[in-house]
Amino acid sequence: MHLQAKGITKDYFRKGRGTNVFTALHPTDLNVDGGITVVVGKSGSGKSTLLNVLSGVLSPTEGTVLWDGEDIYALSDKTLSCLRNAKVGIVPQGQTGLQSLTVKENVLVPFYLSENKDKQASALAESRADELLEKVGVSHLSDSYPNELSGGELRRMAIARALLNRPEVLFADEPTGDLDEENTALILRLFREIADQGTAVVMVTHDRDSLSYADKIYSMSSGVLTVESISEI
Amino acid sequence: MKFARTIAKNNFKKKPLRTLALILLVAFLSFTAFGGSLVILSLKNGLDSYEARLGADVVVVPYQARTQGTFESIILQGIPGYFYMDKSHLDKVRAVDGVAIASPQFYLATVSAGCCSVPVQIIGFDPETDFTIQPWIKKSYTGSIGEYDIIIGADVNMPVDGKLTFYDKECRVVAQLDKTGTGLDTTVYCNMDTAKDLERSAEELGFSYLGDVPLDRAISSVFVKVKQGYDVDYVTDRINIEVRHVKAGGAKSMVSGVADGLTSVSNVIGVLIAVVWVLCVVILIVAFTMITGERKKEFAILRILGASRLKLSLIVGTEAALIGGIGSLVGLGLSLLVVLPLGASLRTALSLPYLLPSVGVIVGLALGALVVSAVVGSMTSLFAAKKIAGTESGLLIREDA
Ligand SMILES: Nc1ncnc2c1ncn2[C@@H]1O[C@H](COP(=O)(O)OP(=O)(O)OP(=O)(O)O)[C@@H](O)[C@H]1O
Ligand SMILES: [Mg+2]
Numbered sequence: 001m002h003l004q005a006k007g008i009t010k011d012y013f014r015k016g017r018g019t020n021v022f023t024a025l026h027p028t029d030l031n032v033d034g035g036i037t038v039v040v041g042k043s044g045s046g047k048s049t050l051l052n053v054l055s056g057v058l059s060p061t062e063g064t065v066l067w068d069g070e071d072i073y074a075l076s077d078k079t080l081s082c083l084r085n086a087k088v089g090i091v092p093q094g095q096t097g098l099q100s101l102t103v104k105e106n107v108l109v110p111f112y113l114s115e116n117k118d119k120q121a122s123a124l125a126e127s128r129a130d131e132l133l134e135k136v137g138v139s140h141l142s143d144s145y146p147n148e149l150s151g152g153e154l155r156r157m158a159i160a161r162a163l164l165n166r167p168e169v170l171f172a173d174e175p176t177g178d179l180d181e182e183n184t185a186l187i188l189r190l191f192r193e194i195a196d197q198g199t200a201v202v203m204v205t206h207d208r209d210s211l212s213y214a215d216k217i218y219s220m221s222s223g224v225l226t227v228e229s230i231s232e233i
Numbered sequence: 234m235k236f237a238r239t240i241a242k243n244n245f246k247k248k249p250l251r252t253l254a255l256i257l258l259v260a261f262l263s264f265t266a267f268g269g270s271l272v273i274l275s276l277k278n279g280l281d282s283y284e285a286r287l288g289a290d291v292v293v294v295p296y297q298a299r300t301q302g303t304f305e306s307i308i309l310q311g312i313p314g315y316f317y318m319d320k321s322h323l324d325k326v327r328a329v330d331g332v333a334i335a336s337p338q339f340y341l342a343t344v345s346a347g348c349c350s351v352p353v354q355i356i357g358f359d360p361e362t363d364f365t366i367q368p369w370i371k372k373s374y375t376g377s378i379g380e381y382d383i384i385i386g387a388d389v390n391m392p393v394d395g396k397l398t399f400y401d402k403e404c405r406v407v408a409q410l411d412k413t414g415t416g417l418d419t420t421v422y423c424n425m426d427t428a429k430d431l432e433r434s435a436e437e438l439g440f441s442y443l444g445d446v447p448l449d450r451a452i453s454s455v456f457v458k459v460k461q462g463y464d465v466d467y468v469t470d471r472i473n474i475e476v477r478h479v480k481a482g483g484a485k486s487m488v489s490g491v492a493d494g495l496t497s498v499s500n501v502i503g504v505l506i507a508v509v510w511v512l513c514v515v516i517l518i519v520a521f522t523m524i525t526g527e528r529k530k531e532f533a534i535l536r537i538l539g540a541s542r543l544k545l546s547l548i549v550g551t552e553a554a555l556i557g558g559i560g561s562l563v564g565l566g567l568s569l570l571v572v573l574p575l576g577a578s579l580r581t582a583l584s585l586p587y588l589l590p591s592v593g594v595i596v597g598l599a600l601g602a603l604v605v606s607a608v609v610g611s612m613t614s615l616f617a618a619k620k621i622a623g624t625e626s627g628l629l630i631r632e633d634a
Contacts, residue, residue, distance in 0.1 A: 057536070078541045082541070092537060
């Protein structure tokens, strides 16, 4: 998928004294066609804001986000939700397990939401879920509930969930934040693998290890995005 | 949607206490709706059967009895009582223009002293002319009614063929009548001769009820059927004008006092239902809003993973609908358990006729209450659903529980 952001900005309205409009994202252009794109930057610099706007869950104050040439924020909620479900994988910042579902059910949520009632598709999704849980190393926790998992295990569950529907773009907000070196490497290798298979990966990170896996590196500072390095893809 | 149900069920399992509380709230809705309207309907039904059992167009009683309301308290509340007038009034009533049939009745109260088995109201009717009591008796007894044969109301505790003693005279129960939900259920019926014999026996035992009316000339009331084509009010007025020392009243107007009482009780129940409903609906709205507030993040995740606003509302709605359905059923069951057995004590408490409607009506009422409270119960989640669905998921996910 070709992802293009044109002049996107994001203002937040803060409650409290003084100026209550806060610009978290200054006019930004960005193109993603594939490979691994990494955004680094200080806490509060606007990385998550950027990722949310790009991934179709937060409308920009100005500018447009195009997925394959389509202005996603001009689409109906239903169409955009469908697109997000089918073509985009999102690993949000923080812990995002649904408490009432088991780990495996959590991973299957994108399939449930696709409303695919086909028996065969359902069986396929199940085996894909097993396979992904295996890959991120939490298959032994399939039947546990999120409150029984560690932070790092939950992150990996969220990654498996984001990949279930074989997205064309994966947005990951600090996917390795809670992970040890070994698991960080595991996840980064997984990202490399899917990127090589054609999924564009856009990730936000504080982790310097990730940079060696990146094809493009941006840095974010006070809402301004600058290119750090681009390696040949 | 299967997924919505799965989410709902799992959520219930995780929060059993909260789910129970919500179910109870909805149960209140159907409990009051069904229980309240069942009571109102039973009162109305009781009134109808009272009207039917009274069976006359006009009732004539001595002036005093009418003004003191003795007649109503006998017929309606089953408080034993008596009053008498001279038989000559009967002939005068018969002579009034528009009177088709006029039949006398003779009232006698029994006492709780040793001479009587139970304190009840005895009503003696004239077998020749009676048109109000005998049709009812025929429903349960077709034999002849001889001397010292009695027919008892539904609430008099004695099997058929049992014996009851009044003023030292033994009477044989030949039949028992259907329930009316009024004082008539504790009444004992017999023919005029038996009633007078009992009265005589009472006088011999030292009770003096008759006053200066000689026993062979005493009657208590005259039940009148109006000739076809005549207006009941007109005939009532004629009797009041032409016959002195009596008070004629349309049977309907006697019932109207009851009807007024019924209206005010119905109003009170209506207000109670409304108050409970408003309270429950407000609490439910607040509860659902709080719960969805707590689960903001969960909903944000669902949105991010591709749930549309509509689907999110559906998920919230499914949970509410399940709660609404189960809660309504629980409330219905509870009110059946409470209202049905309490019928009798309600009747005495309200001193109004009270008779349960037919099973068909009860079932219809139950279904109505079930649907309405389930729908209203689920609708209370709409506010919460709307708020959640209306917030951008990119913002929602930051709002930690
Ligand atoms: N809903 C909001 N309302 C007001 N201000 C907000 C809101 N969300 C974010 N901000 C502000 O916008 C700025 C950027 O936030 P953002 O979450 O994008 O930072 P970040 O780079 O992802 O930080 P971190 O690395 O800590 O996750 C922060 O200063 C934050 O306070
Ligand atoms: Mg962030």
